[in-house]
Structures are given as C-alpha cells and as structure tokens.
Amino acid sequence: MAQYIVRRLLLMVPVLVGVSLLVFALARVLPGDVFVAQSVNSGLSPEAREQLREEAGLNRPLPVQYLEWAGNAVRLDFGESLYNKQSVNKSLKRAFPITLELALLASLIGIAIAIPLGVISAAWQGSPFDYLSRFFGVLGLSVPNFVIGTLTISYLALWFHWTPPGGKTSVFEEPWLNIQQFVFPSLILGASFSASIMRMTRSTVLGVLREDYIRTARAKGLYPRPILIGHVLRNALLPVLTLAGTQVGFLLGGSVIIENIFSLTGIGAITFDAINNRDYIVIQAVATLAAFVFAGLNLLIDLSYAWLDPRIRLA
C-alpha cells in the first residue's frame, strides 16, 4: 500500500512538470505581456516598458526563466505577480479558503441531491418520478450555471433589493455574513454539479440491477428494499465516486464564472484577473496547482476505492 502511494506520487511529478511547461509555453505565446496590458491604462512609454521587462527578468532566455520558476515552485514559492508585485503565495493563501468553501458546499449539495434522485429514479425506472428526475438531470446539464447565476442575482436585486454582501468574510468569525455570501453561489454550482452525478448514479444503478446476484438475492426471498440498500447501493456507488472525482475540474471551472458573478475573491477571480492582465506568473501557479489538486484527489479516490471494496488490490 505504502509502496503504491509512493509510486503514484512519483508518477505525478512528470505530469506536473508537463503541465507547468505547457502553460509556460502557452503564456509565452501571448501577443502582449503584462506591461503592454498596463501601458494601455497608464501610458507607459515603450522604453519604460522595456526597462520593466528587463527588471522582471523577462528578457532572459526562456529555459533559464522556466528553470528558475520551477526551482522556486518546488520549494512552494510561486514568485511575485508581474502585475502588482504582490507575492503569489500570499494572494493564493487569501483566496484559497473562499474557493475551497464554495467547492465543498457545492459538492455536498450536489451529492445530497444527486444520489437519492439517481437511485430512486433507477429503481423506479419508467415511473413518473424517473421521468421527472431525468428531466431535471438534462435541464441541469443544459442550463449553464452562469445563466442561473445571472438570473438569480438580477431578480434578487429587482424583487427583494438584495445583493450579496461583498468583501472577504470567514465562516468562523462572521458566520451569518458568510452564509449570505455563499448560499446562492454554492446552491447554483451544486445544482449543476448534481445533474451529471445524478445521471451517472442512475445508469450505474441500472447496470447493477441487471446483475445476476441481484436476481439471486430476490430469489432467496430478500425484500427489494434491503437489496437496494445492501447490494445495489454498495456496488453502484463506487464507480459514481470515481466519476465524481473527475468532475472536480468542473467545479474549478465553474468557480471562475460563479465567483465573477457573485463578486467572491477566490482562486477563480484571481485566475480571471491574471488572464486579463496577462500575468503569466500567476497563471502558471494556478494551472500547476489545479493539476496537483486534481491528481491528488484522484489518488485519494483510488485509495478509498480499495478501502471500500476489499476485492480491489492496489499494486
């Protein structure tokens, strides 16, 4: 087991190097750089811009720039923003709890909606409930979260003159304000997250229902409900768990838009600003970290898989 974990962690290294190289290369294809973006606002002269590029070390050979960045990143130092000279570590640290809270709440809400709906819908295949929840599933996949977000925030303001309070709050210090900030964004993100999980749950449960051991259990005289909970759920939820792990990217992507609509200052907002400012130091850090979280989470899911299903041997 320990050997397996170590090997998986080692396998993550080339992927992370690849991701950072790829984003580094892409960022260097940028038509303008951060200083061109700045000079539009502040009227920097081309000479001053060149001076700034020199100072920021952007005129050095690309391999040197990459290796220096990577060397620091290994020590978890992501350098400082080209745009406002702030430490990337500091702004990430400030933004991370916001996105984490949003993603956690959204996945909890999503799973709480999705699993019961999916299981019942599969068990009562062809019933009105099944049609209704399948329709909900397609609707959730089809109505983009920024559409629900825009409608929600517009009509909350129009009908109730209510806007979500701005600024950064902590759930531990100002719980009430924090709830007001997060209730709608996490409900919206969670609802769209639940649509795909619900569809996965339904189809895996349907698959398990067709297995021989379910027929055997029924033939033995077991009542349908214990079969559903003891046999079907146990076997169906494992693939759902794996598939849910691959959806984390969806939550990260969704947080860029949802944070933008609800003026939350999380990782999504940082990414969006960095892209607008052509601040590639920040873009590199966010993309590499996202890949790391993604890979780490999938490792955790594979481990829990082995823990939940004793037939699976990790080797």
Next chain:
Amino acid sequence: MTSRETSVALGFEYYIAPLPSRWRRSLRLARQNPVGTLSLVVVLGLLLSAVFAGQLAPYSPTAVATGLRLEGPSGEHLLGTDQLGRDVLSRMLYGARVSLRVSFLSVGIGTLAGAVIGMISGYFGGWLDLIVQRVMDIVMSIPAFLFALVIVAALGTSSTNVLIAIAVVLIPGTSRVMRAVVLQVRSRAYVEAASASGASGMRVIARHIVPNAIDEMLILASVALGAAIIIEAALSFLGLGAQPPEASWGKMLAEGRGVYEKGPHMVWIPSIVISVTVLAVNMLGDSVRDILDPKVRGGSETRF
C-alpha cells in the same frame, strides 16, 4: 433456386418481408423517439436561422438608435432593444451564427483531430503511443475550462480563438476512446486474418477500424456539442470570446447584467435561448446514444 422456392420444395413456405426503405426506417425511428425528433427539429431550426440570419433579421445587428434604448418587446422590435438601441432579435440571430459556428466547427475539428491522433497512437503503438498518451495525460490533468481560458488568453480574445480552444480541449478524451477502439478491433481474428493475408495498414484502418469507430465518435461528438455551446457562451460572458460589435449570446447576457432594472428582457432572452439550445442539443445527443449504443437498452427484472 431462390430461397422461396427452396422453402416450398422443403414443404413449408415463408414470407420474407422486404427490408423497409431508408426513408421508412427513419420515419419509424422518428415515431419511436418523439423527444429526439423534436430536438432535431429545434436544432435544425436554429441552424437555419443562423445561416439565414442576414435574410431573417429585421434590422442590422449593429444599427444604433439612441431614442429607443432598452425598450421592451413590441410589434416593431419583437424582442425589444438593448442599451444602445440595437434590435435584440437581430442580434440574437447573428449571435446564433457565432455560437453555432464556433461550437459545431470546434466539435468537428476536435473530434476529427482526436480521432486521428488516437488512431495513429493505437495503431502504431510503441514509443509513439507512449509519448502521445503522456501528452494527453498532461492536457487532461488541467481542468478543461481553465485550459480553454489559458488558450484564449494566449491566442487573444476572438471567437475564432475560442473555437481553437474548445477543439484543443476535446482532443484528449476523443483520442483515448479512439485508441481503445483501435486496440480492441486490431486484436479481433478477422482483422488479424486481413493483415496476415497482406492487407496494407491503410486498408485495415479504412475497412475495419473506421467503420467500428464511427458510432463511438458520433456519440462523443453529440455529447460534446452541448458542452461546446456552454463553453463558448461562458467565455463570451467573461468577455474573452466574440468582441464588439460582433453579437454573441454570452456577451449579450453579460451586458444584460448591468441593465436588468430597466430592461429585464436583456437578461432573460439570452438565458432562455442559450438554455433551450443546449437542452435541444443534449436531448438529441441522448437520442443518438440510445440509437447507436444498444448497451443502454433494456430494463431490470426486479421491481422495486
């Protein structure tokens, strides 16, 4: 002796129903699948209105009328006017052009490129396969939307670059599936027999692998289409897609955010159109999968 004569000679007679014509089969398919048919009609309607936007639009999508800002829907302007007095219906029609061009082309290009890469990777194997698959691992480990954002930022904001970004994001998944199909088909006895009797690599690919892979690719593409429309709209919503004065649905929704008090139609018209379009495309994708993938048919024996 025909089979009918044979059957008579053998002492029994049977009737061989003629195979229904293609048209009849399609009609039957449509009757069995009303939801799929309806969504096909909606998607075709949207495609037609995008193609003929120039003829259908009552006004120019960029004509500014300062006296008529944020008017609600009326006989003159069926869907009202926007914050600059431009006709919303005309802008939605031209927006359909941007949205559908970007999503259809990106899915087409992305699926094709992914299929070719997966085919080469799976068919030739060896170190080429290893390198290609590791590159795909890397691309897949960046969340798709984030990667699309980075590509658009790198190439610059325009609807063509959004098209490229979506196509690139679709490549890894498609190439994975294609590679799996190639590996599976290659190990079948009849394909080995064809290779052994001297069929060239190209012939094996064209005769055996492509026909086996087409259904899978169609399923993938039909599922990807809805996602592509959403990504396009989301990027334009963030201001990274189509640039003014080009109209696009996501951009119009973003503009509506600032003026919802005076012109709520600016928010709900793009909302409804984006949602209905993606809904129709997704339902169509579901129907395509139901028809092509027999695995999802049939039900359980136990009633709960």
